Amino acid sequence: MASKLLHRFRKKVDRHNVETVEDLPERSELYDDMDGLSARLSGTLSFGETDVAEKDWAQADGVDGDPEFVCSVESDELERTGNPLGELKQCNMLTKQLQESWKKPRVKFIEEKLTFEVTSANVIQDSSSKYVAYTIQVIRFGSLDEDKALIIRRYTDFAKLNETLHKNFREDMGKVVFPKKRIRKNYTHETIAKRSRAFEQYLQHIHSFSDIRRSKIFLEFFYLRDLTVGQRLLQGGMRENAMETLINALHLQQKLCSYDASHLLFTLTSISVCYQEQDQLEEAQAYCGRALQTIENQEYHPLLVPLLQANIRLSWKVAKDKRQSEARLQQVQETGVDILNQPSLKEHLIKYFLE
Structure with missing residues (x-):
């Protein structure tokens, strides 16, 4: 035509x-x-x-x-x-x-994928030992990922993880190959490079099993030890170091899609306390509010009253609406809970949580 x-x-x-x-x-x-x-x-x-x-x-x-x-x-x-x-x-x-x-929308859905990348490997030598510290970054592809999540582990950490997984998940771990321990040349560039690639593939493989990635063994390797370290730093008054450790642990939980609400609650509450002690009240209130959302339907949770009281106080200081938290606290009091004689939020975190 x-x-x-x-x-x-x-x-x-x-x-x-x-x-x-x-x-x-x-x-x-x-x-x-x-x-x-x-x-x-x-x-x-x-x-x-x-x-x-x-x-x-x-x-x-x-x-x-x-x-x-x-x-x-x-x-x-x-x-x-x-x-x-x-x-x-x-x-x-x-x-x-x-x-x-x-x-019609031209939206192409990209499947999210978690990858593990060894970004550095440093030979550490102190008075009693010598080892290689591998820094692994957890990266989520397919979505906007601006939050860094890092773990630093040595060969013995990986070996312990592999041994424990073989004992508890024999069927899944039956064909998993782990780099063998060497007597010599452990600190050469060639050995470190090969092990770095092997650790990346190893973590990628075990993460593909849903039972493994949800197990306490797997979570212990990634972030549970950081929560313990964060608690100890809070006890020692080193809030800046504690906050850095806890925020990294939070990013790891989010990337690994951890379903343990108690871990998330402790992390958010601890970060809120760290911000509050540094007089960063808006950030403290934001994390306190997120922590409350994880236990909004649990009337008798030991952290509910301290969180509500902290959120009311912080909301008042940053000029945010506190009426919902006040109404919730009134409801809790009407059930017979003594809201006047409660430990502070920090006391709960230091003495009772994660013991």
Whole structure:
């Protein structure tokens, strides 16, 4: 259809070649009229079978397919010759279908994937031992991942994990290959590089088993020890170091999709306490609110009253609405819980949690 229109247009142009630039001096200047031309030609573009398009074109407004019926561009006007009404019905059948398809969202879902990458390996030597510290970064692909999550482990940590998993998950671990211990050349670049790649593949493989990645053995290797370290740092008053450790543990829990609510509650509450002691009240209130959400349906949780009281106090200081927490605290009191003689949030974390 397009080739026929082009041929007819050329014939029309040849017929008017008698006009010269001198006859029409105003046409000798070039000007941009693409916006106007696009508006006038909108709706006439269609894709599909040629016979369907030609049939619709010929039948529009009673047009019988006269060879003299052509669309020619003269100056800035769109002339229609051979049509007494001077109107051209747009072929909208296929155009509307295209517009409908273009409106549909072009969303390609990318499957999220967790990977483990050894970012560095350093030889550590102190007065009693010498070992290689492998820094492994946990990365989630397929989504926006701006939170760093790192663990630092040595060969003996991996060996202990492998031994424990073989005892508890014999069927899944039956064909898992673990790098053997070497007597010599443990600290050469070649050995360290090979072990780094082996540890990445090892973690990737054991993470593929749902029973393993949800087990306490697996979680202990990744973040449970960090929670214990964070608690000890809080006890010692080293809140800045504690917060750094706890935030990294939180990122690990989120990436590993840990389903243990008690671990998440302790982490969020501890981070809130660290921020509060550094006088960063908005951050403290935000983490306190998130911690409350994990136990919103547990009326007798030992941390519920201290969290509500802390959230009311922090919300008041940062000018946020505290009425919901106040109403909840009133409900808890009506059940007979003594809300006046409760340990502080920090006392709970230091003395009672994770013992």
